[in-house]
Amino acid sequence: MARNFPLWAAFCLLARVAGLFLLLGTGADAHAVLIASSPANNDILAVPPEKVLLRFNEAVRAVRFSMVAADGVTRGISANSTGAEVKAVLPDPLADGTVIFSYRVVSEDGHPIGGSIVFHVGKPSARSSDVSDISAKALHVVIWLVTIGSTLGLAIIVGGAFFNCWFSPAGARRQSPTFTAMAIMLVLAGLYLQGLDDLGVGLVWSGLEPIAEVFSDQTGVAQCLKLVAIVLAVLPFARHPRSARLASAAALVIASLAFTLTGHSSIAQPRFIAQASIFLHAAVLLFWIGSLPPLMSLSRSTEDPRPLRFFSRLIPIPFVLMLLAGLLLAVMEIPRIEIAWSSLFARVLAVKVGLVAVLCGLALYNRFWLTAPALAGDPVARRRLRWSIGSEIGLALLIVAAASLWRFAGPEQYQYAHAQPPVSLHLHGQKAMAELEMTPQPDGTADIRVSILTSEFDPMQPRSVSLGLRNTLRGIEPLKYGLTNAADGTWVARNLPLSDIAGWSVDVQVLIDDFNLVHLEGDLPAETD
Template sequence: MTVARPRTLPLLLAVLAAAWVLALAAPASAHATLISTDPAQGAVLESAPERLLFTFDEGVRGVPDGVQVFDSQGGPVDVAASVSGAELRVELDEPLGEGTTVVVWRVVSEDGHPISGSLTFSVGAPTTDFTPPPAEETDTPDVPWSLTLARWVGYVGLLLAGGLVAFLMLFLPAGRDADVRRRPLRVVRVAAVAAAVAWLVALPLSAMYLLDAGAGSLARGSTWGSLPTSEYAVPVAVVAGLTLALTLLGRGETVGGRRSVALLAAAVAVAAPALTGHTRAASPELLVVATDVLHLVAGAVWLGGLVGLALVLPGLSSMGGRGASAAEVLARFSTAAAGVLAALVAAGSVLAWRILGSWSGLVDTTYGRLLLVKIGIVLVAVAIAAWNRWSLLPRLQRAGGRDEAAAVTRPVARATAVEAVVLVAVLAVTGVLVDRSPEGEPKPASAAATADSDPGTRSTTLGEIEVEASLTPLTRGPTTLTLRLRDAAGAPTEGVAPPVVRLASDRVVLGNVPLQPVSAGLYTAEVVLPSAGTWRMQVSLRVSEFANPVGELEFDVS
């Protein structure tokens, strides 16, 4: 049997081009980083400031109650915070008294990720008996799991709807097989509604998650204003794209320009999630976002094609000579599926390379381990697809009559259904990956390092660089932080970028500590530890273009 190949390459290229344009329409950036504060961290001022200034390396968005100021007794101070571009300004509504003041802040980067930290400074002299701010009690619901579920439903519905549109347009054209098309048409409508609802529901869940707030915060307009534009662009593109595609699909015979428009509309909807997520913070941005678009479109074609085959093959096998045969439709999709699978593998490899950055990230990070699980599930789907293509399809093409074709079609339909279920499991892992950071988890200092004779000195190894940190004196109040970087031979060395240090206790988070370079591999900073107890120092060091290990050291402050 000779099966004609549909001339779909120009249309597929147009689909990918349109999705590419969508991804490039809204430039994004990586997480914002605090680069300076006024007053500086740990500063001792002669007089109380009237305002505080935080400067970031890119634009940020303010959040409701995002800034809290506590005086030396741990009491709250009334403030008015505003954001302009990359600056967070805090106006003090009442004068500060002498002693130590702690400022806790939280903003949202333009890429939609929250960042937070704190600033400690003193007026006159540091407080010797500083009272830490009270720990906040919150009734915030378990939003991350709710958001993960919403995104999973959104991804499954979106890729299924977009993929079924492509399947019906490219592999099962209207006209000859109108009766067989009814089942996938019903499924594509249900999937589109589920996708639209899920992405709309994800908006308030994202707001609560990013702002660390409960449902009551949704009554404030400022909560919605804190979400980046890209968060709103995704549901808009999903709803508009799928609505247009389904409208054209429901008009029966769709050929020529109308078919191209329907495919482009579905592609725009499927590509919309590339506007958010880890790909927006990876570099080079153009490559990563375009690859993400390709990954989404290819995944939609694969999932939609499998579900479409499972729905139509039984009906096609019973039609005899009327319309396209089951073997024809399966052969059409199998031919295209090889290219789709190649695109998925290539795109997935590029995304993993740019987001994780190193082979060790596959086993050293939660993100990497989940990615390995995803790869394993995909391999199962590939094995089923190979069995379908090289074992079942030839048997179906050799079938001599309607009864024999029907007998062979049943296992083909079951195999494609199982393969589709496996891909849904892949999307479940994807939904979890969206909310996981690709950065490594902090590694505690080794036992040998924590047993140093000097209790104010701790060390750990990040990559091949030994990091030694000390706090002098190891008491609350003003102290000097010293950080030394050495190579395996004990000589001073540097990472690809300066180290990033964060300090926190169970009650107070000082956030990033501004380090001053002294010489090669030597950094210092003046900080104020407002309370005694266990303080955790998190040190992040980019040791290569792709590797950024993180270590955690503990100090017992008296």
């Protein structure tokens, strides 16, 4: 057994598994994030703004903007972007009431980012009901499924052609024309779906506009490179082994280049090193998945064991290189990623850790317990090897499915907003007192909780409590909100439009009984510690 378990082989195998893990982990880089806007979300303005300014954490490209004013009518807005800043000019005049400003931009890594800024001119009006997002969710599901299918198809065709031409030319088999056509259709479908997502129109037919939109950045070029790689991998070079090898190598290079044009890692600095690492990652992944079906076929035959033996000896080398590239990407990217363990990122990461653990066990079992006896002709070992490779194919499907979720795992619009501490205010009157606590929320709103006490600090249960807010610095007239009696005896209101507490005065109106109404007034502190 000592001869079959050398130290260098164990290291190479672990490098293979670690490399795969790094490949999957570093693909979850954060998308562009809206870090500031003017007006701020849930801001209350005395005068209608002339424009809306958005600032992101990286350069973006403006795609589509719209506005729903107090009259409920949706209007398209023109906007332009300069680096990480976007300016949209609002129509004039703008009626008083609640305004919902929606934006759609595309970051440098090719991912669309959409969201809404809600602000109020004068007194807030009743919000329009949100448009159903069923179509958008359906689009994301379809994009996920198409990405899985196109990635697997690309790997099986391009990676499989490379394996057949370089490792098993005698037993090379051409891909089914039907399978090739399906892979090409999936890549084309992914191109159109990406355009739909960029435009933010949901899963609807939109003519040629999505195609024009997707070619506004490198996403369209990346999809075209995948098509070229597929076509190159299936060209009829069977009578010319040398030409077949060159064509398969070129196809693998082109397909790997496609992955360097999109994704947040592709714009990490230094960009050349980041893209070179991504290229190596993609090449090994495509080769690994593409080699599995031919290996399954070779495990059924005892005629020529050389391809299986050659593959078993050579495969650790590219995975060691991929490990080094993955470590380099991790050093470049991880300091820029803020991980929230309750996010989709963490859940996908947990799934991937489990898949990689299973893959590790299968790889060890294949390399050190099955390969040697299978090459010696042991029928039981060959049967188990086929079962193990089949399981690895299933794992490849699950790994690609999980990796495809990274596209939807970017941070939310206010995920990194600074969490301000609660603000407390004591209000004292002759007949009653109030302990007011305001808790700012990341989305720019605030929750209010008020405890009503007697002048002797005993709990009081009044008939009703309401809250008045005014801001003389901004010229905002009093706004009144009814508070709800909670189970613990306090009075609460949620999601009040208080993005900035500076200058706000409060008036807690306590109806003790039918004949006694008490006003408890005070000013919110301008700053919090």
